[in-house]
Amino acid sequence: LRCVYLCVCLTASGQVEVQAFVGQDVLLPCSFPGVVGDLPPERVNVSWRNHGDREVLAIAGVQNLTQQHSAFRGRVTSFPDLYPQGNFSIVLRDVQPLDGGVYECHMVVDFRQRVQLGVTDPRDQTKEKLKEPVSVSEPSHDLSSW
Numbered sequence: 097l098r099c100v101y102l103c104v105c106l107t108a109s110g111q112v113e114v115q116a117f118v119g120q121d122v123l124l125p126c127s128f129p130g131v132v133g134d135l136p137p138e139r140v141n142v143s144w145r146n147h148g149d150r151e152v153l154a155i156a157g158v159q160n161l162t163q164q165h166s167a168f169r170g171r172v173t174s175f176p177d178l179y180p181q182g183n184f185s186i187v188l189r190d191v192q193p194l195d196g197g198v199y200e201c202h203m204v205v206d207f208r209q210r211v212q213l214g215v216t217d218p219r220d221q222t223k224e225k226l227k228e229p230v231s232v233s234e235p236s237h238d239l240s241s242w
Contacts, residue, residue, distance in 0.1 A: 112125060116188075116191045117191070118191060118192065118193060119190060119191065120190075120191050121187055121188065121189045121190070121191070122187070122188050122191055123185055123186075123187055124144075124185060124186050124187075124188060124199055124201070125185045126142070126144070126183070126184045126185050126186070126201030127182055127183045127184070127185065128182040128184070128203050129181065129182045129183075130182065131182050131203065131205065132179065132180055132181070132182045132205075135205065138156065139205060140155075140156075140179070140203065140204075140205055141154070141155065141156045141203070141204045141205075142154070142155040142184040142201060142202065142203045142204075143155075143201075143202045143204075144172075144184075144186055144199060144200070144201050144202075145199070145200050145202070146165070146168075146195075146197060146198070146199050146200075147197050147198065150165040150167065150168075151163045151164050151165050151168075152164070152165065152168050152172055152186070152188075152199065153168070153172045153174060153186055155174065155179070155184060158176065159174060159176070167194065167195075168188070171188060171189045171190055172186050172187070172188055172189070173186065173187045173189070174186045174187075184201060184203070
C-alpha cells in the first residue's frame with residue numbers, strides 16, 4: 097500500500113496533520129465552534145481549497161459544486177446537518193497520490209449589524225429652551241384692592 101500525506105491547514109485553529117493510504121476515504125476536519133450560532137446558513141460561506149487555488153468544495157448555506165475542480169468531482173462529501181454547530185469537515189473518498197498536499201478550510205461570515213446613532217448637542221437644547229414660549233402673566237390693572 098502507498099501512503100499519501102495530507103496536511104490540512106485550518107485558518108482558525110492552526111495546522112492539523114492527517115495521513116491516509118491510497119484508495120482510502122479520509123476525514124479532513126474543519127470546525128469553527130461558536131462562530132455560526134443563529135446566523136442564517138446563507139450568511140456563512142466556507143471554501144475548501146487544495147494547493148491554494150483548486151476548489152475542493154464551497155459551502156454557501158448548502159454545498160456548491162459549480163466551481164469544484166474536476167479532480168474532486170464525486171469524491172467529496174460534507175455534513176450539512178453539522179453546519180449549524182460550525183462543523184464544515186469533509187470526507188475525501190478514494191484518496192489518490194496527487195491528493196497529497198495542503199488543504200485550507202476558510203470561513204467568511206457575512207455578518208452585518210445596523211446601529212442608529214442619535215446625536216444631541218447640549219448647546220442646541222439651550223437654544224431650544226430659549227425658543228419655547230414663555231408664559232408671562234399680565235399685571236392686573238384692577239386698583240380696587242388698593
